[in-house]
Amino acid sequence: MxxxxxxxxxxxxxxxxxxxxxxxxxxxxxxxxxxxxxxxxxxxxxxxxxxxxxxxxxxxxxxxxxxxxxxxxxxxxxxxxxIATVYQDLAMCDNLDVVGNLFLGREIHRLGVLDEVEMERRTRELLHTLSIRIPDVRVPVASLSGGQRQVVAITRSLLGExxxxxxxxxxxxxxxxxxxxxxxxxxxxxxxxxxxxxxxxxxxxxxxxxxxxxxxxxxxxxxxxxxxxxxxxxxxxxxxxxxxxxxxxxxxxxxxxxx
Structure with missing residues (x-):
């Protein structure tokens, strides 16, 4: 079939x-x-x-x-x-780190406070699953190379599966x-x-x-x-x-x- x-x-x-x-x-x-x-x-x-x-x-x-x-x-x-879309301009916030960009607009809260530990854990887990190497997920996206910024944008789009x-x-x-x-x-x-x-x-x-x-x-x-x-x-x-x-x-x- x-x-x-x-x-x-x-x-x-x-x-x-x-x-x-x-x-x-x-x-x-x-x-x-x-x-x-x-x-x-x-x-x-x-x-x-x-x-x-x-x-x-x-x-x-x-x-x-x-x-x-x-x-x-x-x-x-x-x-x-x-359906997820990654546009050419990437729409990244340069002053935020990798974790902040991935969860921008979909932040995880615990007891009314941002759960930074859980968001970082999920970020590392997803990057590992996709065999993506980002030296430090807590550095501002502005400091990443063009290729790293691109994969971060794609990874962000995959959060919603x-x-x-x-x-x-x-x-x-x-x-x-x-x-x-x-x-x-x-x-x-x-x-x-x-x-x-x-x-x-x-x-x-x-x-x-x-x-x-x-x-x-x-x-x-x-x-x-x-x-x-x-x-x-x-x-x-x-x-x-x-x-x-x-x-x-x-x-x-x-x-x-x-x-």
């Missing part, structure tokens, strides 16, 4: 005044897979993430969660379903080593059964962790590819819409996949 996708979108559209940001978009994401969302600037990627996360509800279309029709009108709706994680350009400002560590974390989350929607422009990152690539162009679906069988030229051609350009015309052997 086929596995029921976690999230299914059918005919999702979104307009901002005279601008049609999304038009009849379709997408499926299952547990235990990483779907990369690609597209040029203004392709509709960020708008689609906002639709799924409840920040900017769709104007029309059908959304299903494990086969059940749903409506996501606000971020709380997404949270209740088990989500089923689907949306990642907006998580490696954009990271170095090679930090990127490798973050991609390892994404693979770990997939192996634990989470569905991951990864927005990225980096072909190397996508080849490393994604199972499928969904391409948007001018707010519409413009291709869905299996990472193991599609060539890089096919993906690029779908992103740019230049099916007859010099890149796409280069000969691709049947057995050729991404370098």
């Amino acid at each position: 086929p596995v029921q996708p976690l999230l299914t979108l059918r005919g999702v559209s979104k307009r901002f005044a005279a601008v049609q940001a999304l038009m009849d978009v379709e997408l499926e994401i299952s547990g235990g897979e990483v779907v990369a969302l690609m597209g040029d600037n203004a392709a509709g990627k960020s708008t689609l993430v906002k639709v799924i996360s409840g920040v900017g509800p769709a104007d029309k279309g059908v959304m299903e969660w494990q086969g059940r029709a749903i409506q996501i009108r606000r971020p709380q709706d997404a949270h209740v379903l088990g 989500p089923r689907l994680l949306l990642l907006d350009e998580p490696t954009a400002s990271l170095g090679v080593e930090q990127t490798g560590q973050l991609l390892d974390l994404i693979e770990e989350l997939r192996d634990r059964g989470l569905g991951v929607l990864l927005i990225s422009h980096n072909m190397g990152d996508i080849k490393a962790v994604a199972d499928r690539v969904a391409v948007l162009r001018l707010g519409r679906n413009n291709g869905l590819f299996d990472v193991n069988t599609a060539s890089q030229e096919q993906i690029i051609s779908s992103i740019t819409g230049a099916a007859d350009n010099s890149v796409a015309q280069r000969t691709t052997h049947p057995e050729e996949t991404w370098p």
Whole structure:
């Protein structure tokens, strides 16, 4: 029996005044897979993430969660379903430590007082479970590296035990080593059964962790590819819409996949 996708979108559209940001978009994401969302600037990627996360509800279309029709009108709706989002700006409080950032807005109290011991224990436990190394969870987040800040933001999103994680350009400002560590974390989350929607422009990152690539162009679906069988030229051609350009015309052997 086929596995029921976690999230299914059918005919999702979104307009901002005279601008049609999304038009009849379709997408499926299952547990235990990483779907990369690609597209040029203004392709509709960020708008689609906002639709799924409840920040900017769709104007029309059908959304299903494990086969059940749903409506996501606000971020709380997404949270209740088990959808978590890590935006590119991370939304971290630099003056707070790791523990403070993880539990910001969901602090644990005991007898009317913050239970710092329990919050630190849970922080260390979660980081250990995900094989994340943070030298000191009591240092201000401002003192951490870009990669460490990124994994702290992802760890924070996992406190609610989500089923689907949306990642907006998580490696954009990271170095090679930090990127490798973050991609390892994404693979770990997939192996634990989470569905991951990864927005990225980096072909190397996508080849490393994604199972499928969904391409948007001018707010519409413009291709869905299996990472193991599609060539890089096919993906690029779908992103740019230049099916007859010099890149796409280069000969691709049947057995050729991404370098």
